Amino acid sequence: MADTQYDFDLFTIGIGSGGTRASRIAAGHGARVAAAEEYRVGGTCVIRGCVPKKMLVYGAHFAEDLVDAQNFGWTIEGKSFDWVKLRDHVQKDIDRLEGLYGETLDNHGVTIFRERAEITGPHEITLASGKVVTAKYILIATGARPHMPDFEGNEHAITSNEAFHLDEVPKRILIAGGGYIANEFAGIFNEFGSKVTIANRSDVILRSYDAALRDRLLQISLTKGIEFCFNTEFEYVKKQEDGTLLVKLTGHEERVFDQVMIATGRVPNIEGLGLENVGVELGDRGQIKVDEFSKTNVDYIYAVGDVTDRVQLTPVAIREGQAFADSVFGPGEPYSVDHSCIPSAVFSHPPIAAVGMTEGEARNHLGSIKVFQSDFRPMKNVVAGRNERGLYKMIVDAANDRIVGIHMIAPEAPEIMQAAAIAVKAKLTKADFDATVAIHPTMAEELVLMK
Structure with missing residues (x-):
């Protein structure tokens, strides 16, 4: 039964993946729901994140595929690449997806306010238009x-947000960062013909991934012509009269680039939400602190997704939104999201996929482990004359034969990992994999052939 003391049963601030799922499910349970979005419905993933980036990754793969096709008998004459055409096609599809997100909420009776919202008092939200509602x-x-980051000339740098809207592919681009965003865009721009340099303040890329996969990606990236500058930070970036950027990194001479992109992590969007008006507690990184059920220290305020900085992945935000809506508005018992054993991928060239413990983590937590490995050259690469090799690793708890981690770098690794992650989550053993018949010839069969 709706509580007529308030205008709405639920008011969601932010209509990204997590907010959309929570609003839709809550409305499905009979709640009166409103949601506010100041930018575009769909959030980071749909508008300026994983969806458009994956489209660029697909586009970038054709650079190598068109070369490899020659050894498969294809003759392709007059090939060329039009960045603006790809860029505009991607943005057109983003517009389509944004419309679908809005339609989904409309179909569930969710009231959408396309403006900024601020918490101005207990159970009270004030919209940018001045309208005040309660929930x-x-x-x-x-x-x-x-x-x-704060450095001289940082106003001349772009982030991943702007990378999707460039007028042209930069001839020389410096990408700062060692995480998945930096390595993904490095691969994209490299395939599109840019001279790519990655600058990282440490000497490790993709810190949370298994060391063998990190090393393999670094080796392949160097072979592809991507340059790495480790243990360095910005001293300054100066824009020159011709529009190029003069960059000084610590320990390096001045160099000129056409574009500088910063990919050094992401910070929660908490500014201007009015959290201080009701005493919502924040963590040391500016994240909203929540319990296992996504509840803040204020009894009626919840938070899901990247703003909580638990696991910054879209599918996690969606699950958190679903769990919140079911638990607060559904007929069943409250439940929380299990943040352990979450599979992830890096859409680099080639891609990385992983689930569970790395070899180092397993040794530290379990002590006695077994490591199985397959280092192979994919059939397609053999025929194409490409020397690039794939690597699969399986980490097994020696005490009970249970698989506690799978790590892969190879073409289509993320597609294979989705099914493999189920096995790890289900606590299957190495013997279960050994007893499974291989699908031949595939790269995936390496998972059941490791000895």
Whole structure:
């Protein structure tokens, strides 16, 4: 039964993946739901994140595929690449997806306010237009944004947000960062013909991934012509009269680039939400602190997704939004999201996929482990004359034969990992994999052939 004391049962601030799922499910349970979005419905993933980036990754793969096709008998004459054409096609599809997100909420009776919202008092939200509404529960799902470090000339740098809207592919681009965003865009721009340099303040890329996969990606990236500058930070970036950028990194001479992109992590979007008006507690990284059920220290305010900085992945935000809506508005018992054993991928060239413990983590936590490995050259690469090799690793708890981690770098690794992650989550053993018949010839069969 709706609580007529308030205008809405739920007011969601931020209509990204987590906010959309929570609003839709809550409305499906009979709640009166409103949601506010100041930018575009769909959030980071749909508008300026994983979806358009994956489209660029697909486009970039054709650079090598068109070369490899020659050894498969294809003759392709007059090939050329039009960045603006790809860029505009991607943005057109983003517009389509944004419309679908809005339609989904409309179809579930969710009231959408396309403006900024601020919490101005207990159970009270004030919109940018001045309209004041009340809600029994408030959900914050405002996500995160790219971090811009403080250095001289940082106003001349772009982030991943702007990378999707460039007028042309830069001839020389410097990408700062060692995480998945930096390595993904390095691969994209490299395939599109840019001279790519990655600058990282440490000497490790993709810190959370298994060391063998990191080393393999670094080796392949260097072979592809991507340059790495480790243990360095910005001293300054100066824009020159011809529009190029003069860059000074610590320990390096001045160099000229056409574009500088910052990919040094993401920070929660908490500014201007009015959290201080009701005493919502924040963590040391500016994240909204929540319990296992996504509830803040204020009883009626919840938060899901990147703004909580638990696991910054879109499918996690969606699960958190679903769990919140079911638990607060559904007929069943409250439940929480299990944040352990989450599979992930890096859409580099080639891609990486992983689930569970790395070899180092397993040794530290379990002590006695077994490591199985397959280092192979994919059939397609053999025929194409490409020397690039794939690597699969399986980490097994020696005490009970249970698989506690799978790590892969190879073409289509993320597609294979989705099914493999189920096995790890289900606590299957190495013997279960050994007893499974291989699908031949595939790369995936390496998972059941490791000895």
